[in-house]
Amino acid sequence: MVPLTEQQVMVRDMIRKLCREKVAKRAQEADETKEYPWDLHQLFIDNGLFNIRVPEKYGGAEMDYTSACIMVEEVARVDGACANTVAHHQAGMCCFMDGSNETQKAKYLPKAGRGDYLVGFALTEPNAGSDAFSLKSRAVAEGDGYVIDGTKCFISNSGLTDLYVIFTTIDPALRRDGITAFLVEKDTPGLVIGKNENKMGLRASPTRQLIFENMRIAKENLLGEAGSGWELVLQSLTETRVLVAAMALGIAQGAMEAAVSYSKQREQFGKPIAEFQGVSFMLADMAIQVECARALIYNIASMVDQGKRDQAYLASVAKCFSSDMAMKVTTDAVQVMGGYGYTKEYPVEKMMRDAKSTQIIEGANQIQRVQIVRNLMKMIH
Ligand SMILES: Cc1cc2nc3c(=O)[nH]c(=O)nc-3n(C[C@H](O)[C@H](O)[C@H](O)COP(=O)(O)OP(=O)(O)OC[C@H]3O[C@@H](n4cnc5c(N)ncnc54)[C@H](O)[C@@H]3O)c2cc1C
Known part of the structure; x- marks a missing residue:
């Protein structure tokens, strides 16, 4: 295996200890009750699990991708549900970092750098799972922005997330070339958080629908170009x-x-x-x-x-x-x-x-x- 750096070993040992001592004993109970473990959420904030890759100039730890994988592995070793929360926040952050322009980075990264700001990834829809080109959530250009209607499903961390990266279409007939990504803040009017799915596993990690009802999004929150999602x-x-x-x-x-x-x-x-x-x-x-x-x-x-x-x-x-x-x-x-x-x-x-x-x-x-x-x-x- 590729040898780990001193810093990666340090991250691994720190998270391993934290998970063994604090997370393992909560996993079974949270699974039974299906309640999100807010105490562990705070523990993850305090120990920098959510801002591990955010650049230092925005307050994060600016660690590498390998460290993020180590973190997810170590949390999953004692609790898959908490690992899903941590991993999906990282997935949302990957999309944000790849798609955002400098203005968007300047606006959101200081928040992400605080370590308590979660980013989500919302692609799946009731009729577009594996067949992602069949998205129906529609973004219609209006004035200096877009109006979005539609429904996402199975979105991890819904309700916990502060900023959603959502994928919609500007025209379903365009399929792949219509897919367009937006940044949607949690308190945006028209964004409704649906019910928590009663799942087989990962029970303490919320998985919900996101419903968009006449949701107005400014052009500045377009992630990349229209059609480049x-x-x-x-x-x-x-x-x-x-x-x-x-x-x-x-x-x-x-x-x-x-x-x-x-x-x-x-x-x-x-x-x-x-x-x-x-x-x-x-x-x-x-x-x-x-x-x-x-x-x-x-x-x-x-x-x-x-x-x-x-x-x-x-x-x-x-x-x-x-x-x-x-x-x-x-x-x-x-x-x-x-x-x-x-x-x-x-x-x-x-x-x-x-x-x-x-x-x-x-x-x-x-x-x-x-x-x-x-x-x-x-x-x-
Ligand atoms: C716990 C959990 C968390 C999730 N979190 C997120 C999230 O945060 N964000 C998000 O966007 N999505 C999320 N998802 C959704 C997940 O990505 C989808 O469930 C997955 O892509 C499959 O889509 P589907 O459920 O619609 O299944 P379908 O696409 O309906 O597939 C059903 C079955 O048919 C098979 N199948 C479909 N097409 C083909 C084909 N061409 N060839 C062979 N087999 C095929 C599939 O492999 C599967 O076995 C989550 C799902 C779960 C269960």
Whole structure:
């Protein structure tokens, strides 16, 4: 694996300690009640998790992309829901940084630099998930701005977010070439936050609809040019997908650790179950998969930090592999722990539910495979 820098190791150790001591014990309860853990939100603000990549001149820590992936992995190791909140804020920030002009940066980055200002990413609609070119949320030019009507769904952090990067169309018939991004502040008249979805996993991380009703947005809040929204999605894609891969990696690492500890203590037939080859090989397979995902993710993150940001093919490979891996590892962790693993006394059943989300978010894995094959067809003659 690409060796981590001193600063990256410091970030990892700091967040690991914080999560072990403060986040882990809250994860199960927040999952049960589906209530957003505001105490942990404040903890993340106090420890700089939300402004980790904001440039220093705006008050942030100006750390690299690898550090952001490490942060997501470490949070996910103890709680997928909190990791989803942290990762989706980073995804929103990636789009903002890529698409914003200097005036927009000067307006919003000092707020993001404070560390308590969340940015969201809103692309998905009820009838436009995988088929993102079918967006129906419409932006109509009027006076010195736009009027937007439509509905977004499954938007992470809705209700917590201060600034949404939303994708609409100026003309549905234009499909890709109609997609247009805007910056929408949370208290904009006409922005309605819908009900919180009752999800299988990531339950304490809110996922809601965003409804736009005659929502007026000034031209200054156009992100990039009208019709250039898809370019922005493509530009940010490597980083947003690898963040989800890092989340899957953290969940799998946490499940593997729980399974190993349990297998050393649980005795059947007079010896620890870890001594049965049927169990120990499952643990070995977990380690193989986790280490492969980690090597892949940090290799891509390092390339991004070197300025080689266009890694869409590898990002799809990493997102697909890591999320499928997390599903397998968490399912096997439940198996290793038998009936106890299936109960809420242990964290692995939650990890299994949380892991499932990573196969869907930021483009379902079938769509990643479609992209991977398209690249293969071009690369291999
Ligand atoms: C917890 C959670 C958080 C999310 N957060 C956000 C967010 O913050 N912002 C945001 O914009 N979106 C978010 N999403 C939405 C997510 O990106 C979409 O759910 C995802 O892109 C899939 O879209 P869909 O749900 O409409 O499924 P569909 O597109 O309806 O797909 C259904 C199934 O059909 C398959 N399928 C579709 N087309 C093809 C094809 N061409 N070939 C093969 N198979 C295909 C899919 O892979 C999937 O298995 C979130 C989703 C979840 C579950």
